[in-house]
Amino acid sequence: MQTLSGQAADQPVISLRGATASLGSRPVLRGIDLAVRPGEVVALLGANGSGKSTAVRAIVGQVPLTDGSLSLFGTDFKRFRDWSRIGYVPQRTTAAGGVPATVREVVSSGRLSRTRFGLLRKADKAAVEGALALVDMDGYADVSVNALSGGQHQRVLIARALAGEPELLLMDEPMAGVDLANQEVLANALREQVAVGSTVLLVLHELGPLEPLIDRAVVLRDGCVVHDGPPPEAVGQHALPGHDHVHPHAAHDAEPLRTGLLS
Structure with a gap:
């Protein structure tokens, strides 16, 4: 059986095997599959x-493996070039990095990998407008991104990834620091992507409104996989498989949520 892209349906879109990686001298991934x-x-x-x-x-x-292997759509990472098939939403940041730009301009940049010489055709413009509508930001298309709230910035970043019509969507903590109303909008947008057959890998602290969409949870601890299967019923640091409950539970000792590079 083949997918629409011609890929075998049982062939992983992402395959990490024995993957190790370090940041500086500190090991971060310790042989994950x-x-x-x-x-x-x-x-x-x-x-x-x-x-x-x-x-x-x-x-x-963005982070090189020091050992192990990675393939995307059945192609070894070193030979993979078809990046237009992948949409990436990084950890929350300002949508334009401080550069003056409208919402439409930022979202349009997600379409560039599918254009020739950076020129948007009718189909490209339609994809941009569709992505804006999907995250309920079409009414803000001509607004400067510097005037947006944090949740609206996140919606713009997701629209930018969706504008490329990716087969694989990677999202790094898309719900971090986003209020419930914006979480619901993002969950609806993701639901639409799943409905058209996209493959999705998300980094999350808690499942929240996304819980009904999640097929599988992979839990990491100290750079190792400690669970790969159905999502835990109650998601939070204390509910995750492998949590040893040896740290203090007083409020002043609780580890604050943060959105650094090593969440």
Whole structure:
């Protein structure tokens, strides 16, 4: 059986085997195995510092593997060139990095990999407008991104990834710091992507409104996979498989949520 892209349906879209990676001299991934198959929605869970974001950044080539293997759509990473098939939403940041730009301009940049000489054709413009509508930002298309709230910035970043009509969508903590109303909008947008057959890998602290969409949860602890299967019923640091409950539970000792590179 083949997918629409011609890929075998049982061939993983992402395959990490024995993957290790370090940041500086500190090992972060310690031989993880991860396979994500076509149409799956997989959540990467774990405490801060467990290696979730590093795993995603390794998949998009931002962090090199020191050992192990990575393939995308059945192609070894070193030979993979078809990046237009992948949409990536990094950890929350300002949508334009401080550069003056409208919402439409930022979202249009997600379409560039499918254009010739950076010129948007009718189909490209339609994809941009569709992505804006999907995250309920079409009414803000001509607004400067510097005037947006944090949740709206996140919606723009997701629209930018969706504008490329990716077969694989990678999202690094898309719900971090986003209020419930914006979480619901993002969940609806993701539901639409799943409905058209996209494969999704998300880094999450908690499943929240995305829980009904998640097929599988992979839990990391200290750079190792400690669970790969159905999502835990109650998601939070204390509910994750492998949590040893040896740390103090007083409020002043609780580890704050943060959105650094090593969440």
